[in-house]
Amino acid sequence: MSPSRDAGAADPGSADPIGRLAFMNRTGDVDVVILGAGINGAGLFRDLCAQGVSCLIIDKGDFGSGTSAAPSRLIHGGLKYLETGEFGLVAQSTLERNLLLKNAPHYVSPLPTMIPIFSWSKGMWAALRTLLGSTSAPRSRGAVLIKIGLTIYDFYGSRHRVMPRHRLVGRRRALSEIPALTRSIVATGIYYDAKISHPERLVLELITDGLAANALAAAANYTTLVSSSNGVLAFRSENGAVFAVRPKLVVNAAGPWIDDVNASLGAPSKMIGGTKGSHILLKHDELVRSLAGRMLYFEADDGRICLVYDYLGLALVGSTDIPADNPDTVCCEPQEIDYLLESVRALMPGMNFGRDQIVYAYSGIRPLPASDASVPGLISRDHSAPVVEPEGSRPFPVISLVGGKWTTFRGFAEEVADTVLDRLGRGRKVTTRSMPIGGGKGFPTEPAARAAWLADARSASGADERRLDQLLSRYGTKALPIARHQSSGDNEDRLPGASDYGTSEIDYIIRNEFVEHLADIVMRRTTLAIGGSLTMSDLKQIAVIAGRARNWGPQRMSDELDAAVAQLSDRNLMLL
DSSP, X not given: OOOOSOGGGXXXXXXXXXXXXXXXXXXXXXXXEEEOOSHHHHHHHHHHHHTTOOEEEEOSSSTTOSGGGSSOSEEOOOGGGGTXXXXXXXXXXXXXXXXXXXXXXXXXXXXXXXXXXXXXXXTHHHHHHHHTTOSSOOSOOOHHHHHHHHHHHHHHTTTTOOSOOOEEEEHHHHHHHOTTSOTTOOEEEEEEEEEESOHHHHHHHHHHHHHHHOTTOEEESSEEEEEEETTEEEEEETTSOEEEEEEEEXXXXXXXXXXHHHHHTXXXXXXXXXXXXXXXXXXXXXXXXXXXXXXXXXXXXXXXXXEEEEETTEEEEEOOOEEOOOTTSOOOOHHHHHHHHHHHHHHOTTSOOOGGGEEEEEEEEEOOBOOOOSSGGGSOOOEEOOEEOOBTTBOSOEEEOEEOOGGGHHXXXXXXXXXXXXXXXXXXXXXXTTOOOGGGTTOOOSHHHHHHHHHHHHHHHOOOHHHHHHHHHHHGGGHHHHHHOOOSSOTTOBOSSOTTSBHHHHHHHHHHTTOOSHHHIIIIISSTTTTTOOOHHHHHHHHHHHHHHHTOOHHHHHHHHHHHHHHHHHTSOOOO
Protein backbone atom coordinates (compact mmCIF):
# COMPACT_ATOMS: atom_id res chain seq x y z
CA MET A 1 0.00 0.00 0.00
CA SER A 2 1.36 3.40 -0.88
CA PRO A 3 0.65 6.60 1.06
CA SER A 4 -0.90 9.60 -0.56
CA ARG A 5 1.66 11.76 -2.32
CA ASP A 6 -0.51 14.86 -2.28
CA ALA A 7 -1.64 15.30 1.30
CA GLY A 8 -3.22 18.66 0.63
CA ALA A 9 -5.64 17.15 -1.85
CA ALA A 10 -6.00 13.73 -0.27
CA ASP A 11 -9.26 12.15 0.76
CA PRO A 12 -9.18 11.94 4.60
CA GLY A 13 -10.44 8.38 4.32
CA SER A 14 -7.34 7.25 2.44
CA ALA A 15 -4.64 9.34 4.10
CA ASP A 16 -1.51 7.44 5.17
CA PRO A 17 -2.70 3.84 4.84
CA ILE A 18 0.82 2.56 5.55
CA GLY A 19 0.98 4.52 8.78
CA ARG A 20 -2.31 3.06 9.95
CA LEU A 21 -1.16 -0.50 9.25
CA ALA A 22 2.21 0.13 10.91
CA PHE A 23 0.49 1.42 14.04
CA MET A 24 -1.83 -1.58 14.13
CA ASN A 25 1.15 -3.90 13.64
CA ARG A 26 3.02 -2.25 16.54
CA THR A 27 0.13 -2.44 18.97
CA GLY A 28 -0.88 -5.89 17.78
CA ASP A 29 -4.43 -5.80 19.11
CA VAL A 30 -7.52 -4.99 17.06
CA ASP A 31 -11.18 -5.49 17.84
CA VAL A 32 -12.32 -6.90 14.49
CA VAL A 33 -10.65 -8.18 11.33
CA ILE A 34 -12.85 -8.38 8.22
CA LEU A 35 -11.57 -10.71 5.51
CA GLY A 36 -13.05 -9.67 2.18
CA ALA A 37 -13.71 -6.14 0.97
CA GLY A 38 -16.71 -6.66 -1.25
CA ILE A 39 -19.98 -4.85 -0.67
CA ASN A 40 -20.93 -6.78 2.48
CA GLY A 41 -17.49 -6.52 4.07
CA ALA A 42 -17.19 -2.83 3.19
CA GLY A 43 -20.67 -2.08 4.53
CA LEU A 44 -19.85 -3.79 7.82
CA PHE A 45 -16.50 -1.97 8.02
CA ARG A 46 -18.15 1.43 7.71
CA ASP A 47 -20.78 0.54 10.33
CA LEU A 48 -18.24 -0.74 12.88
CA CYS A 49 -15.94 2.23 12.31
CA ALA A 50 -18.86 4.58 12.98
CA GLN A 51 -19.37 2.83 16.33
CA GLY A 52 -15.74 3.44 17.36
CA VAL A 53 -14.63 -0.18 16.91
CA SER A 54 -11.00 -0.65 15.88
CA CYS A 55 -11.27 -2.54 12.63
CA LEU A 56 -9.02 -3.90 9.88
CA ILE A 57 -10.42 -4.87 6.46
CA ILE A 58 -8.33 -6.98 4.10
CA ASP A 59 -8.82 -8.19 0.55
CA LYS A 60 -6.59 -10.54 -1.44
CA GLY A 61 -7.44 -8.53 -4.57
CA ASP A 62 -8.68 -5.01 -5.10
CA PHE A 63 -11.56 -3.61 -3.10
CA GLY A 64 -14.85 -4.61 -4.74
CA SER A 65 -13.14 -6.64 -7.46
CA GLY A 66 -14.85 -10.00 -6.93
CA THR A 67 -18.55 -10.76 -6.92
CA SER A 68 -19.35 -7.16 -6.01
CA ALA A 69 -17.99 -6.03 -9.39
CA ALA A 70 -20.24 -8.41 -11.33
CA PRO A 71 -23.86 -7.55 -10.49
CA SER A 72 -26.64 -6.61 -12.87
CA ARG A 73 -26.00 -3.12 -11.52
CA LEU A 74 -29.52 -3.02 -10.17
CA ILE A 75 -30.66 -1.80 -6.78
CA HIS A 76 -33.90 -3.71 -6.62
CA GLY A 77 -36.45 -4.93 -4.15
CA GLY A 78 -36.51 -8.52 -5.35
CA LEU A 79 -39.83 -8.81 -7.14
CA LYS A 80 -39.17 -12.45 -8.07
CA TYR A 81 -38.60 -13.40 -4.42
CA LEU A 82 -42.33 -13.09 -3.83
CA GLU A 83 -42.75 -16.39 -5.69
CA THR A 84 -40.64 -18.26 -3.16
CA GLY A 85 -42.37 -16.67 -0.20
CA GLU A 86 -39.36 -14.60 0.92
CA PHE A 87 -41.58 -11.70 1.96
CA GLY A 88 -39.18 -10.56 4.68
CA LEU A 89 -36.39 -10.26 2.10
CA VAL A 90 -38.65 -8.25 -0.23
CA ALA A 91 -39.61 -5.96 2.65
CA GLN A 92 -35.96 -5.36 3.56
CA SER A 93 -34.85 -5.02 -0.07
CA THR A 94 -37.46 -2.42 -1.00
CA LEU A 95 -36.63 -0.43 2.13
CA GLU A 96 -32.89 -0.55 1.45
CA ARG A 97 -33.48 0.40 -2.19
CA ASN A 98 -35.39 3.48 -1.05
CA LEU A 99 -32.67 4.37 1.48
CA LEU A 100 -29.94 4.05 -1.14
CA LEU A 101 -31.79 6.42 -3.44
CA LYS A 102 -31.52 8.95 -0.61
CA ASN A 103 -28.06 8.10 0.78
CA ALA A 104 -26.23 7.54 -2.49
CA PRO A 105 -28.04 9.79 -5.00
CA HIS A 106 -24.79 10.39 -6.89
CA TYR A 107 -24.72 6.74 -8.01
CA VAL A 108 -28.22 5.31 -7.45
CA SER A 109 -31.17 6.51 -9.51
CA PRO A 110 -34.74 5.36 -10.30
CA LEU A 111 -35.21 2.86 -13.11
CA PRO A 112 -38.69 2.54 -14.68
CA THR A 113 -39.14 -1.12 -15.54
CA MET A 114 -41.42 -2.78 -18.09
CA ILE A 115 -42.50 -6.42 -17.83
CA PRO A 116 -43.79 -7.88 -21.13
CA ILE A 117 -46.86 -10.04 -20.42
CA PHE A 118 -47.79 -12.91 -22.76
CA SER A 119 -51.04 -14.19 -21.25
CA TRP A 120 -53.77 -13.13 -18.88
CA SER A 121 -54.01 -16.03 -16.45
CA LYS A 122 -51.06 -18.40 -16.85
CA GLY A 123 -48.79 -19.30 -13.95
CA MET A 124 -51.28 -19.04 -11.10
CA TRP A 125 -51.21 -22.69 -10.01
CA ALA A 126 -47.49 -23.04 -10.67
CA ALA A 127 -46.80 -19.95 -8.56
CA LEU A 128 -48.94 -21.36 -5.75
CA ARG A 129 -47.02 -24.64 -5.87
CA THR A 130 -43.70 -22.74 -5.74
CA LEU A 131 -44.93 -20.68 -2.81
CA LEU A 132 -45.79 -23.94 -1.02
CA GLY A 133 -42.32 -25.37 -1.61
CA SER A 134 -42.30 -26.87 -5.10
CA THR A 135 -38.85 -27.11 -6.71
CA SER A 136 -40.05 -25.78 -10.07
CA ALA A 137 -40.77 -22.16 -10.91
CA PRO A 138 -43.60 -20.94 -13.17
CA ARG A 139 -42.62 -20.98 -16.85
CA SER A 140 -45.03 -18.15 -17.64
CA ARG A 141 -46.49 -15.40 -15.50
CA GLY A 142 -49.76 -13.97 -16.74
CA ALA A 143 -51.23 -10.51 -16.22
CA VAL A 144 -53.29 -11.52 -13.18
CA LEU A 145 -50.26 -13.01 -11.41
CA ILE A 146 -48.08 -10.03 -12.30
CA LYS A 147 -50.75 -7.58 -11.14
CA ILE A 148 -50.95 -9.36 -7.77
CA GLY A 149 -47.16 -9.43 -7.48
CA LEU A 150 -46.74 -5.74 -8.31
CA THR A 151 -49.47 -4.76 -5.85
CA ILE A 152 -47.71 -6.65 -3.06
CA TYR A 153 -44.40 -5.16 -4.20
CA ASP A 154 -45.80 -1.64 -3.93
CA PHE A 155 -47.05 -2.42 -0.44
CA TYR A 156 -43.63 -3.55 0.74
CA GLY A 157 -41.98 -0.57 -0.94
CA SER A 158 -44.15 1.98 0.86
CA ARG A 159 -41.60 2.71 3.62
CA HIS A 160 -39.58 5.79 2.65
CA ARG A 161 -41.26 5.67 -0.76
CA VAL A 162 -39.57 7.85 -3.37
CA MET A 163 -40.98 6.41 -6.62
CA PRO A 164 -44.41 5.97 -8.25
CA ARG A 165 -46.60 2.88 -7.89
CA HIS A 166 -47.02 0.30 -10.65
CA ARG A 167 -49.51 0.34 -13.51
CA LEU A 168 -50.57 -1.99 -16.34
CA VAL A 169 -50.31 -0.84 -19.96
CA GLY A 170 -52.18 -2.38 -22.88
CA ARG A 171 -50.61 -4.05 -25.90
CA ARG A 172 -51.32 -1.22 -28.34
CA ARG A 173 -49.67 1.45 -26.21
CA ALA A 174 -46.70 -0.76 -25.36
CA LEU A 175 -46.05 -1.51 -29.04
CA SER A 176 -46.41 2.15 -29.95
CA GLU A 177 -43.70 3.00 -27.41
CA ILE A 178 -41.36 0.12 -28.33
CA PRO A 179 -42.35 -1.06 -31.85
CA ALA A 180 -39.60 -3.71 -31.94
CA LEU A 181 -41.25 -5.72 -29.14
CA THR A 182 -42.70 -9.08 -30.07
CA ARG A 183 -46.34 -8.87 -31.18
CA SER A 184 -47.21 -11.83 -28.94
CA ILE A 185 -47.49 -9.65 -25.81
CA VAL A 186 -50.96 -8.97 -24.41
CA ALA A 187 -49.95 -6.17 -22.03
CA THR A 188 -47.02 -4.84 -20.00
CA GLY A 189 -46.55 -4.06 -16.34
CA ILE A 190 -44.73 -0.86 -15.39
CA TYR A 191 -43.05 -0.44 -12.01
CA TYR A 192 -39.99 1.25 -10.54
CA ASP A 193 -36.73 -0.11 -9.18
CA ALA A 194 -33.28 1.51 -9.27
CA LYS A 195 -29.84 1.15 -10.83
CA ILE A 196 -26.32 1.94 -9.71
CA SER A 197 -23.85 3.57 -12.07
CA HIS A 198 -20.59 2.93 -10.15
CA PRO A 199 -20.91 -0.11 -7.86
CA GLU A 200 -17.15 -0.57 -7.47
CA ARG A 201 -16.71 3.05 -6.41
CA LEU A 202 -19.51 2.72 -3.86
CA VAL A 203 -17.56 -0.14 -2.25
CA LEU A 204 -14.46 2.09 -2.12
CA GLU A 205 -16.46 4.97 -0.64
CA LEU A 206 -17.82 2.77 2.15
CA ILE A 207 -14.23 1.91 3.08
CA THR A 208 -12.95 5.48 2.91
CA ASP A 209 -15.96 6.68 4.90
CA GLY A 210 -15.04 4.15 7.58
CA LEU A 211 -11.42 5.26 7.63
CA ALA A 212 -12.45 8.90 7.88
CA ALA A 213 -14.74 8.10 10.83
CA ASN A 214 -12.19 6.13 12.85
CA ALA A 215 -8.46 6.77 13.20
CA LEU A 216 -8.05 3.29 14.69
CA ALA A 217 -9.22 1.61 11.48
CA ALA A 218 -7.11 0.39 8.58
CA ALA A 219 -7.64 -1.14 5.15
CA ALA A 220 -5.41 -3.06 2.75
CA ASN A 221 -6.05 -4.47 -0.70
CA TYR A 222 -3.87 -7.02 -2.53
CA THR A 223 -3.00 -8.54 0.83
CA THR A 224 -3.21 -12.23 1.70
CA LEU A 225 -3.69 -14.12 4.93
CA VAL A 226 -0.55 -16.24 5.32
CA SER A 227 -1.16 -17.83 8.72
CA SER A 228 -3.55 -18.12 11.65
CA SER A 229 -1.87 -19.40 14.77
CA ASN A 230 -2.59 -19.01 18.48
CA GLY A 231 -4.92 -16.10 17.88
CA VAL A 232 -2.55 -14.15 15.64
CA LEU A 233 -3.33 -13.46 11.98
CA ALA A 234 -0.33 -12.74 9.74
CA PHE A 235 -0.69 -11.00 6.39
CA ARG A 236 1.56 -10.28 3.44
CA SER A 237 1.08 -7.49 0.90
CA GLU A 238 2.04 -7.76 -2.75
CA ASN A 239 5.30 -5.91 -2.14
CA GLY A 240 6.31 -8.49 0.46
CA ALA A 241 5.62 -6.46 3.60
CA VAL A 242 4.38 -8.62 6.47
CA PHE A 243 2.30 -7.54 9.45
CA ALA A 244 0.29 -9.31 12.15
CA VAL A 245 -2.61 -8.56 14.47
CA ARG A 246 -4.43 -10.29 17.30
CA PRO A 247 -8.20 -9.80 16.77
CA LYS A 248 -10.96 -10.29 19.30
CA LEU A 249 -13.28 -11.39 16.50
CA VAL A 250 -12.97 -12.24 12.79
CA VAL A 251 -15.62 -11.69 10.14
CA ASN A 252 -15.34 -13.80 7.00
CA ALA A 253 -16.79 -11.68 4.20
CA ALA A 254 -14.99 -13.50 1.39
CA GLY A 255 -18.15 -14.28 -0.60
CA PRO A 256 -17.59 -17.30 -2.87
CA TRP A 257 -14.26 -17.93 -1.10
CA ILE A 258 -15.83 -18.21 2.38
CA ASP A 259 -15.20 -21.94 2.79
CA ASP A 260 -11.57 -21.58 1.69
CA VAL A 261 -10.98 -18.77 4.18
CA ASN A 262 -12.65 -20.64 7.01
CA ALA A 263 -10.35 -23.59 6.37
CA SER A 264 -7.35 -21.23 6.66
CA LEU A 265 -8.72 -19.96 9.97
CA GLY A 266 -9.09 -23.45 11.40
CA ALA A 267 -12.88 -23.36 11.13
CA PRO A 268 -13.66 -25.66 8.17
CA SER A 269 -17.12 -25.25 6.66
CA LYS A 270 -19.38 -25.99 3.70
CA MET A 271 -21.57 -22.91 3.56
CA ILE A 272 -21.41 -21.73 -0.07
CA GLY A 273 -23.03 -23.17 -3.18
CA GLY A 274 -22.99 -20.35 -5.67
CA THR A 275 -24.37 -19.80 -9.12
CA LYS A 276 -22.80 -17.92 -11.98
CA GLY A 277 -24.22 -14.78 -13.53
CA SER A 278 -22.95 -13.35 -16.81
CA HIS A 279 -23.73 -10.09 -18.57
CA ILE A 280 -22.90 -8.52 -21.91
CA LEU A 281 -22.90 -4.88 -22.99
CA LEU A 282 -23.93 -4.11 -26.55
CA LYS A 283 -23.21 -1.09 -28.70
CA HIS A 284 -26.76 -0.86 -30.03
CA ASP A 285 -27.94 2.73 -30.41
CA GLU A 286 -31.34 1.75 -31.84
CA LEU A 287 -32.12 -0.43 -28.84
CA VAL A 288 -30.96 2.19 -26.34
CA ARG A 289 -33.16 4.82 -28.00
CA SER A 290 -36.15 2.48 -27.91
CA LEU A 291 -35.69 1.73 -24.25
CA ALA A 292 -35.85 5.47 -23.47
CA GLY A 293 -34.43 4.97 -19.99
CA ARG A 294 -36.57 1.93 -19.16
CA MET A 295 -35.53 -1.60 -18.30
CA LEU A 296 -37.18 -4.61 -19.92
CA TYR A 297 -37.51 -7.37 -17.32
CA PHE A 298 -38.64 -10.52 -19.08
CA GLU A 299 -38.85 -14.30 -19.16
CA ALA A 300 -36.54 -16.20 -21.46
CA ASP A 301 -37.88 -19.32 -23.21
CA ASP A 302 -36.71 -21.53 -20.34
CA GLY A 303 -38.56 -19.44 -17.73
CA ARG A 304 -35.50 -17.69 -16.34
CA ILE A 305 -35.65 -13.95 -15.79
CA CYS A 306 -33.51 -11.76 -18.05
CA LEU A 307 -33.16 -8.01 -18.39
CA VAL A 308 -31.94 -5.30 -20.72
CA TYR A 309 -31.50 -1.59 -20.01
CA ASP A 310 -29.40 1.44 -20.87
CA TYR A 311 -26.15 1.53 -18.91
CA LEU A 312 -23.86 4.44 -19.83
CA GLY A 313 -25.25 4.52 -23.36
CA LEU A 314 -24.82 0.78 -23.90
CA ALA A 315 -27.44 -1.97 -23.69
CA LEU A 316 -26.69 -4.15 -20.68
CA VAL A 317 -28.14 -7.65 -21.16
CA GLY A 318 -28.21 -10.23 -18.35
CA SER A 319 -28.14 -12.55 -16.76
CA THR A 320 -27.48 -16.26 -16.63
CA ASP A 321 -27.97 -18.33 -13.48
CA ILE A 322 -26.07 -21.62 -13.60
CA PRO A 323 -24.26 -23.65 -10.91
CA ALA A 324 -20.56 -22.75 -10.60
CA ASP A 325 -17.96 -23.00 -7.89
CA ASN A 326 -14.66 -21.48 -9.08
CA PRO A 327 -14.74 -17.69 -8.78
CA ASP A 328 -11.08 -17.36 -9.79
CA THR A 329 -11.67 -18.55 -13.37
CA VAL A 330 -15.23 -17.38 -14.01
CA CYS A 331 -15.89 -15.74 -17.39
CA CYS A 332 -18.71 -15.30 -19.86
CA GLU A 333 -18.80 -18.53 -21.89
CA PRO A 334 -19.82 -18.72 -25.59
CA GLN A 335 -23.00 -20.63 -24.74
CA GLU A 336 -24.00 -17.92 -22.27
CA ILE A 337 -23.52 -15.26 -24.94
CA ASP A 338 -25.70 -17.28 -27.30
CA TYR A 339 -28.35 -17.60 -24.59
CA LEU A 340 -28.41 -13.86 -23.83
CA LEU A 341 -28.48 -12.82 -27.49
CA GLU A 342 -31.21 -15.32 -28.34
CA SER A 343 -33.30 -14.22 -25.37
CA VAL A 344 -33.27 -10.55 -26.35
CA ARG A 345 -33.69 -11.46 -30.02
CA ALA A 346 -36.87 -13.40 -29.22
CA LEU A 347 -38.21 -10.48 -27.17
CA MET A 348 -37.44 -7.89 -29.85
CA PRO A 349 -37.62 -9.59 -33.25
CA GLY A 350 -37.80 -6.20 -34.91
CA MET A 351 -34.10 -5.59 -34.21
CA ASN A 352 -30.86 -7.30 -35.13
CA PHE A 353 -28.51 -8.69 -32.50
CA GLY A 354 -25.08 -10.19 -33.00
CA ARG A 355 -21.74 -10.89 -31.34
CA ASP A 356 -20.13 -8.01 -33.21
CA GLN A 357 -22.17 -5.60 -31.04
CA ILE A 358 -20.54 -6.81 -27.79
CA VAL A 359 -18.11 -4.28 -26.34
CA TYR A 360 -17.72 -5.77 -22.86
CA ALA A 361 -18.72 -8.87 -20.90
CA TYR A 362 -18.36 -9.87 -17.28
CA SER A 363 -19.23 -12.72 -14.93
CA GLY A 364 -19.33 -13.42 -11.23
CA ILE A 365 -20.27 -16.10 -8.73
CA ARG A 366 -23.22 -15.33 -6.49
CA PRO A 367 -22.17 -16.47 -2.98
CA LEU A 368 -25.46 -18.22 -2.24
CA PRO A 369 -25.96 -20.63 0.64
CA ALA A 370 -25.22 -24.28 -0.10
CA SER A 371 -28.42 -25.84 -1.48
CA ASP A 372 -29.70 -28.97 -3.20
CA ALA A 373 -32.34 -27.03 -5.14
CA SER A 374 -32.77 -28.37 -8.67
CA VAL A 375 -33.48 -24.89 -10.08
CA PRO A 376 -30.76 -22.28 -9.33
CA GLY A 377 -33.33 -19.47 -9.42
CA LEU A 378 -35.08 -20.99 -6.40
CA ILE A 379 -32.00 -20.82 -4.14
CA SER A 380 -32.62 -18.20 -1.47
CA ARG A 381 -31.04 -14.77 -1.95
CA ASP A 382 -31.46 -14.03 1.75
CA HIS A 383 -28.49 -13.69 4.06
CA SER A 384 -27.28 -15.24 7.29
CA ALA A 385 -24.29 -14.85 9.60
CA PRO A 386 -23.46 -18.18 11.27
CA VAL A 387 -20.89 -18.07 14.08
CA VAL A 388 -18.14 -20.61 14.70
CA GLU A 389 -17.17 -20.26 18.35
CA PRO A 390 -13.53 -20.25 19.58
CA GLU A 391 -11.85 -23.61 19.97
CA GLY A 392 -8.36 -25.00 20.50
CA SER A 393 -5.65 -22.59 19.38
CA ARG A 394 -8.22 -20.23 17.80
CA PRO A 395 -9.37 -17.93 20.63
CA PHE A 396 -11.60 -15.74 18.45
CA PRO A 397 -15.05 -16.52 17.01
CA VAL A 398 -15.55 -16.40 13.24
CA ILE A 399 -18.72 -14.86 11.78
CA SER A 400 -19.32 -15.75 8.12
CA LEU A 401 -21.43 -13.49 5.90
CA VAL A 402 -23.36 -15.98 3.79
CA GLY A 403 -25.56 -15.03 0.85
CA GLY A 404 -27.18 -11.65 0.64
CA LYS A 405 -27.60 -9.33 -2.30
CA TRP A 406 -26.16 -5.98 -3.33
CA THR A 407 -29.23 -3.98 -2.35
CA THR A 408 -29.40 -5.20 1.24
CA PHE A 409 -25.76 -4.68 2.24
CA ARG A 410 -26.52 -1.89 4.73
CA GLY A 411 -29.24 -3.81 6.53
CA PHE A 412 -27.09 -6.96 6.58
CA ALA A 413 -24.15 -4.94 7.94
CA GLU A 414 -26.33 -3.43 10.65
CA GLU A 415 -27.51 -6.87 11.79
CA VAL A 416 -23.96 -8.24 11.95
CA ALA A 417 -22.56 -5.07 13.54
CA ASP A 418 -25.12 -5.38 16.34
CA THR A 419 -23.98 -8.97 16.91
CA VAL A 420 -20.34 -7.86 16.98
CA LEU A 421 -21.06 -4.98 19.35
CA ASP A 422 -22.93 -7.30 21.69
CA ARG A 423 -20.00 -9.72 21.76
CA LEU A 424 -17.59 -6.86 22.43
CA GLY A 425 -19.82 -5.59 25.25
CA ARG A 426 -20.57 -2.30 23.51
CA GLY A 427 -23.64 -0.45 22.35
CA ARG A 428 -24.55 1.17 19.05
CA LYS A 429 -23.64 4.89 18.89
CA VAL A 430 -25.16 5.84 15.55
CA THR A 431 -27.43 4.36 12.92
CA THR A 432 -26.43 4.11 9.27
CA ARG A 433 -30.03 4.27 8.06
CA SER A 434 -29.80 7.94 7.09
CA MET A 435 -26.00 8.13 6.72
CA PRO A 436 -24.91 9.45 3.30
CA ILE A 437 -22.27 7.46 1.45
CA GLY A 438 -19.15 9.14 0.07
CA GLY A 439 -19.99 11.70 -2.58
CA GLY A 440 -23.66 11.39 -1.69
CA LYS A 441 -23.08 13.66 1.30
CA GLY A 442 -24.51 17.06 0.43
CA PHE A 443 -25.23 15.96 -3.14
CA PRO A 444 -27.54 18.46 -4.85
CA THR A 445 -30.53 16.57 -6.23
CA GLU A 446 -32.58 19.58 -7.37
CA PRO A 447 -31.59 21.81 -10.31
CA ALA A 448 -31.34 24.98 -8.21
CA ALA A 449 -29.21 23.27 -5.58
CA ARG A 450 -26.98 21.81 -8.30
CA ALA A 451 -26.48 25.20 -9.88
CA ALA A 452 -25.55 26.67 -6.49
CA TRP A 453 -23.10 23.86 -5.79
CA LEU A 454 -21.45 24.32 -9.18
CA ALA A 455 -21.12 28.06 -8.66
CA ASP A 456 -19.50 27.56 -5.24
CA ALA A 457 -17.21 24.83 -6.58
CA ARG A 458 -16.13 27.04 -9.45
CA SER A 459 -15.10 29.75 -6.99
CA ALA A 460 -13.26 27.23 -4.81
CA SER A 461 -11.44 25.41 -7.61
CA GLY A 462 -11.24 27.76 -10.58
CA ALA A 463 -12.39 24.88 -12.79
CA ASP A 464 -14.74 25.30 -15.72
CA GLU A 465 -18.39 24.83 -14.72
CA ARG A 466 -19.05 22.31 -17.48
CA ARG A 467 -16.13 20.24 -16.25
CA LEU A 468 -17.37 20.50 -12.65
CA ASP A 469 -20.81 19.33 -13.73
CA GLN A 470 -19.21 16.30 -15.35
CA LEU A 471 -17.16 15.50 -12.25
CA LEU A 472 -20.19 15.98 -9.98
CA SER A 473 -22.11 13.38 -11.98
CA ARG A 474 -19.15 11.01 -11.81
CA TYR A 475 -18.04 11.38 -8.18
CA GLY A 476 -20.78 13.24 -6.34
CA THR A 477 -19.49 15.92 -3.98
CA LYS A 478 -16.10 14.18 -3.97
CA ALA A 479 -15.71 16.07 -7.25
CA LEU A 480 -14.37 19.20 -5.53
CA PRO A 481 -11.00 17.83 -4.31
CA ILE A 482 -10.56 16.18 -7.71
CA ALA A 483 -11.23 19.48 -9.48
CA ARG A 484 -8.73 21.25 -7.19
CA HIS A 485 -6.03 18.64 -7.70
CA GLN A 486 -3.08 19.69 -9.84
CA SER A 487 -0.82 17.02 -11.30
CA SER A 488 2.58 17.61 -12.79
CA GLY A 489 0.95 17.52 -16.22
CA ASP A 490 -1.27 20.11 -17.87
CA ASN A 491 -4.59 20.28 -16.02
CA GLU A 492 -6.36 20.86 -19.33
CA ASP A 493 -5.03 17.64 -20.86
CA ARG A 494 -7.52 14.92 -21.68
CA LEU A 495 -7.01 11.28 -22.43
CA PRO A 496 -6.58 10.84 -26.18
CA GLY A 497 -9.60 8.55 -26.69
CA ALA A 498 -11.86 9.37 -23.73
CA SER A 499 -11.70 13.14 -23.92
CA ASP A 500 -14.09 13.60 -20.98
CA TYR A 501 -11.51 12.13 -18.57
CA GLY A 502 -8.73 14.49 -17.48
CA THR A 503 -5.14 13.54 -16.73
CA SER A 504 -5.25 15.33 -13.35
CA GLU A 505 -8.42 13.41 -12.53
CA ILE A 506 -6.59 10.13 -13.19
CA ASP A 507 -3.57 11.36 -11.24
CA TYR A 508 -5.77 12.14 -8.21
CA ILE A 509 -7.32 8.67 -8.33
CA ILE A 510 -3.90 7.00 -8.45
CA ARG A 511 -2.53 9.00 -5.53
CA ASN A 512 -5.57 8.86 -3.26
CA GLU A 513 -7.68 5.77 -3.97
CA PHE A 514 -5.63 2.69 -3.05
CA VAL A 515 -4.57 2.01 -6.65
CA GLU A 516 -2.04 -0.79 -7.02
CA HIS A 517 -2.49 -1.83 -10.64
CA LEU A 518 -3.45 -0.33 -13.97
CA ALA A 519 -6.59 -2.48 -14.12
CA ASP A 520 -7.80 -0.91 -10.85
CA ILE A 521 -8.05 2.44 -12.58
CA VAL A 522 -9.84 1.47 -15.78
CA MET A 523 -12.08 -1.26 -14.34
CA ARG A 524 -13.05 -0.06 -10.86
CA ARG A 525 -12.11 3.56 -10.12
CA THR A 526 -13.59 4.66 -13.46
CA THR A 527 -16.05 3.29 -16.01
CA LEU A 528 -13.57 3.59 -18.87
CA ALA A 529 -13.53 -0.15 -19.58
CA ILE A 530 -17.15 -1.18 -19.00
CA GLY A 531 -18.37 2.00 -20.69
CA GLY A 532 -16.67 0.89 -23.89
CA SER A 533 -14.70 4.11 -24.38
CA LEU A 534 -11.24 2.81 -23.43
CA THR A 535 -8.63 2.73 -26.19
CA MET A 536 -5.09 1.42 -26.25
CA SER A 537 -3.79 4.97 -26.44
CA ASP A 538 -5.81 5.81 -23.30
CA LEU A 539 -4.41 2.79 -21.50
CA LYS A 540 -0.85 3.74 -22.39
CA GLN A 541 -1.39 7.33 -21.25
CA ILE A 542 -2.88 6.15 -17.95
CA ALA A 543 0.13 3.87 -17.48
CA VAL A 544 2.41 6.87 -17.95
CA ILE A 545 0.47 8.86 -15.34
CA ALA A 546 0.55 5.91 -12.94
CA GLY A 547 4.25 5.38 -13.54
CA ARG A 548 4.98 8.99 -12.68
CA ALA A 549 2.79 8.95 -9.56
CA ARG A 550 3.93 5.54 -8.30
CA ASN A 551 7.55 5.56 -9.50
CA TRP A 552 7.07 2.62 -11.84
CA GLY A 553 10.01 1.84 -14.08
CA PRO A 554 9.68 0.94 -17.78
CA GLN A 555 9.44 -2.80 -17.06
CA ARG A 556 6.69 -2.36 -14.46
CA MET A 557 4.72 -0.13 -16.84
CA SER A 558 5.07 -2.73 -19.60
CA ASP A 559 3.97 -5.53 -17.28
CA GLU A 560 0.95 -3.53 -16.12
CA LEU A 561 -0.11 -2.85 -19.70
CA ASP A 562 0.23 -6.50 -20.66
CA ALA A 563 -1.75 -7.66 -17.61
CA ALA A 564 -4.58 -5.15 -18.18
CA VAL A 565 -4.85 -5.99 -21.87
CA ALA A 566 -4.91 -9.72 -21.12
CA GLN A 567 -7.62 -9.29 -18.48
CA LEU A 568 -9.81 -7.09 -20.66
CA SER A 569 -9.48 -9.20 -23.79
CA ASP A 570 -9.59 -12.71 -22.29
CA ARG A 571 -12.18 -12.34 -19.55
CA ASN A 572 -14.10 -9.22 -20.58
CA LEU A 573 -14.10 -9.77 -24.35
CA MET A 574 -12.98 -6.20 -24.95
CA LEU A 575 -11.18 -5.21 -28.12
CA LEU A 576 -8.71 -2.37 -27.57
